[in-house]
Amino acid sequence: MTSYTAPVADLRFVLNEVVGLDRVAALPGCDSAAPDLVDAVLEEAGKFASGVLAPLNRVGDKEGSKLENGVVRTPTGWKEAYNQFVEAGWNSLPFDPDHGGQGLPWTVAFAVNEMWQSANLSFGLCPLLTQGAVDLLTEHGSEEQKRVYLTRLISGEWTGTMNLTEPQAGSDLAAVRTKAVRADDGTYRISGQKIFITYGEHDLAENIVHMVLARLPDAPPGIKGISLFIVPKFLPDAEGNPGRRNDLRCASIEHKMGIMASPTCVMAFGDDGACTGYLVGAENRGIECMFTMMNNARLGVGIQGVAVAERAYQQARNFARDRVQSKDLADPKGDPVAIIRHPDVRRMLLDMRAKTEAMRALALYAGTQLDTGRRHPDEAARAAAAARADLLTPIVKAWSTDLGCEVASTGVQVHGGMGFIEETGAAQHYRDARITPIYEGTNGIHANDLAFRKVGRDGGAAAAAFVAEMRATVAELESLPGDDIEAVRTNLAQGLDALEQATAWMIATQKQGDARTAAAGAAGYLRLWGTVAGGWMMALSAAKAMQGLRTPGADHRFLEAKLVTARFYAEQILATAPGLLVPILTAGRTVMALAEDQF
Amino acid sequence: MTSYTAPVADLRFVLNEVVGLDRVAALPGCDSAAPDLVDAVLEEAGKFASGVLAPLNRVGDKEGSKLENGVVRTPTGWKEAYNQFVEAGWNSLPFDPDHGGQGLPWTVAFAVNEMWQSANLSFGLCPLLTQGAVDLLTEHGSEEQKRVYLTRLISGEWTGTMNLTEPQAGSDLAAVRTKAVRADDGTYRISGQKIFITYGEHDLAENIVHMVLARLPDAPPGIKGISLFIVPKFLPDAEGNPGRRNDLRCASIEHKMGIMASPTCVMAFGDDGACTGYLVGAENRGIECMFTMMNNARLGVGIQGVAVAERAYQQARNFARDRVQSKDLADPKGDPVAIIRHPDVRRMLLDMRAKTEAMRALALYAGTQLDTGRRHPDEAARAAAAARADLLTPIVKAWSTDLGCEVASTGVQVHGGMGFIEETGAAQHYRDARITPIYEGTNGIHANDLAFRKVGRDGGAAAAAFVAEMRATVAELESLPGDDIEAVRTNLAQGLDALEQATAWMIATQKQGDARTAAAGAAGYLRLWGTVAGGWMMALSAAKAMQGLRTPGADHRFLEAKLVTARFYAEQILATAPGLLVPILTAGRTVMALAEDQF
Structure with missing residues (x-):
């Protein structure tokens, strides 16, 4: 098993010295981001990531999540870890205190998210998507939707999903066919099949809130005829507790190359004609709403690229310090030395490290622009920062995930033959990383x-x-x-x-x-x-x-x-x-x- | 399941137009490499590769080879395929007709080897190592060793292995500890453990000939104290048929990220003090002998890089022709089109294709230099070509395998989400390819x-x-x-x-x-x-x-x-x-x- 030590000193250096957390902390509503509080958050998150989540990474890879009789069982220890994650309040870090959030800036949340994803990419995907759902409902949900769903998604009591993809509609969402029909009670009846739904079904939380793109019978064709619906696994009762089971199910889960513990579900909605959905925003404006969620998730996936690179680097560095093989070029008469003394191994390690540091800083810089774009008192400053964040989003997503794969591959190489043996753990990072250049666009x-x-x-x-x-x-x-x-x-x-x-x-x-x-x-x-x-x-x-x-x-x-x-x-x-x-x-x-x- | 079509026209173009097979065919002893015969060989090999070996690639990945009670069982259909391979004479292509070979130049053998490796990398490893053993014994074996072992290795009746690596001796062979003790009958008693032994045990052939590096009690320390031994699984009897079981066994096989069907064995020699080995060449000169085998295998692994790239390219191209998604940029009002129409998908495909063609040509060019270096009547011409082949060996090995991994990764990307699903087959190439920059140095x-x-x-x-x-x-x-x-x-x-x-x-x-x-x-x-x-x-x-x-x-x-x-x-x-x-x-x-x- 491979260990992970949260790079708290590195994160602190980037936050304080490189991307200017002090300027973010000076924004209205960001006063909780004082250096000592942020330090404490980083320290505690680091302990949780390395102590609780990291040891479950290999367990997750070996056991995977399994679908049995319609129920997805996560690997041993995952439910307990998720409970601890929620109880410690980690899910609520960057959200609105009015709905139970802790109001920390995204800049800090990004730093913490990196730790979750380094420790356990498959686990981290669940809160990553929940965060996206929170952002979406914060911006587009009705007051009632916020009261019922938002608070529980923010706490992590319930989790969120993105239901976009269908077999014929991957990159091209205009081809979405899932149907929504207006019901007499103001709700909608949803029917259709979605694929590649991350954490579409699982046993970590008592309810799952699906954000589903679907098309009304009279909708215009193409991308402008798609609406967005909340489709909960259990319909909330009058008190907002999980009530009647909704007509939706996980039909199967995919057999993937990596992120084995993250269930990738085929979801069937409305097999019995009784799947209830609640419209978010206006009819036919679903894509705009969904983009809020996608932009958040895109930066989140970019951070996964950083995270898997950091994990792979730590693993390769530790191996290179321990593994003794061949003599030092500068001392050909001496004993064999640890391979970290060999120039080409150092070159590989520095390549991994340099890419990771550059990616990390850029992702956290994007966080500062996101926060500034939302909170700066000056409109022009907000607009400039928002434009910067928009520009950075595809770069952080794609560049970081491409590099994440490269770094994970170099990590395998540093291990030599041991890198190809699954017990070592380097191979898992290589397999896990490969999804990140693909999903979320x-x-x-x-x-x-x-x-x-x-x-x-x-x-x-x-x-x-x-x-x-x-x-x-x-x-x-x-x-x-x-x-x-x-x-x-x-x-x-x-x-x-x-x-x-x-x-x-x-x-x-x-x-x-x-x-x-x-x-x-x-x-x-x-x-x-x-x-x-x-x-x-x-x-x-x-x-x-x-x-x-x-x-x-x-x-x-x-x-x-x-x-x-x-x-x-x-x-x-x-x-x-x-x-x-x-x-x-x-x-x-x-x-x-x-x-x-x-x- | 994914299909494979041998790129016969491409191979023919490279052989005839780019690397000058006619010059090779004009070398002494290469007259069998006339264009029409080579064409026939390529056609037939292509049929065997695509018809017999390629369909077993996914079977091999799913089932893997299994160790049960000391016996390694290869996947369903593999033994039959290997028998056909041997019966058709494919194993003997480039070897000395005096020992049953067909005397074709290495240039042609490289082209054919690419097909085996494209069709089925795990399968192709077995003859790749056997070929190395043949080269070794051709150069360093005694007449008696050639009579007993060489003919059977050339036919493929028996297979060969390279037993170099030990836990403390990977890149650094000077650290080899396996022992060899002189016995009274002129043979040696071998004892020790080797790891990462490809096809160290299997059920494809009736005997396995291990080429084992070991150290005599009075050997000088380091790389100049290592000797090379033939250590057969079954000791040949007086007629040269497999006789008494030698004291060696497969202790375990590795759980790897890829090439699942190729058994990677931990081999234990002499547990009962009765493991017989036969010295090849002189005592303490084993490394020189082994380098003959390694140089051959290194070019062979370089060709694996080419091969996996070709396979990944074919798979991605076929997917891109079939998968309809999004409109043509040049026709934004039209229907969605096959993704091969999208510029970035084309860029990825051309990148895969261009790298594959360049690697292929360079590997086949190395083949021409190998042949010329061995057979040219003029000593200076031989020396120049041999130096060129030596220079090319690390380039073909490392550059082609690095690129093989890159191309396989791009192949996954072309598939989008489907690339990460194991059923598609793209992921297997990505996993399989990753060993090639590691093994054989x-x-x-x-x-x-x-x-x-x-x-x-x-x-x-x-x-x-x-x-x-x-x-x-x-x-x-x-x-x-x-x-x-x-x-x-x-x-x-x-x-x-x-x-x-x-x-x-x-x-x-x-x-x-x-x-x-x-x-x-x-x-x-x-x-x-x-x-x-x-x-x-x-x-x-x-x-x-x-x-x-x-x-x-x-x-x-x-x-x-x-x-x-x-x-x-x-x-x-x-x-x-x-x-x-x-x-x-x-x-x-x-x-x-x-x-x-x-x-």
């Missing part, structure tokens, strides 16, 4: 979202503002000494040049109406964004580390490691950014050139 | 082999000769028209510039005695070699395609696809080669900078 969908909606639609305004802020950091780095900083600064400047060129090309290509060419370059363009924005985060980290290293009493060994890792990122990862430009700009020339039968 | 070991032994040791002579030959192709491309060729040419020229710079740096760094810095850059250096040498192959392919496109009667649609794929490779993959330079040259600055407890 494939990374290809996010690349298009970035290229067309987040950059193209406003003519590059949000992108330009972001680039300008990153340029300012390049200028600031000039005042700091040393060749580490210099390496970071020059590579960031070159990366920004490439990003500006690619952005100008992307906008011009769309203006020319050549959507296919733009789309062909979109994945590379997203990769470039992540690489450079992550490099900016590492540059801020390096600057703070360098400042700290000139301060007596600071933890110099910790800061030294931050500086070296930032330089590694700059020279090994950010340095490849200019090389991404040609692939982006030229993809359209070949990608559409062949007929389908020439593939 | 981790890719990190190969990076060092390339940097130090293959490039550093001769001061870059073999590397320079190779680069000069690739430069000649750049010059030749100038005479061909069109912007496809121009894109290929300019990117190849830039890639070669980067490769020359990196090589000069690598040699200078080693000359300065800075082995750690050289080793820190070695993995990137190997990647650069693969990227550029693969680009050279694609350039040759593009040139032949362009020439063919000007020839009436040629298959223009096929050649057009080759040209477009070569351009895609040049602009999407080869174009990133210059960007690899900074990471190679700078890795040493950060990789060794941290103390172990700073990780």
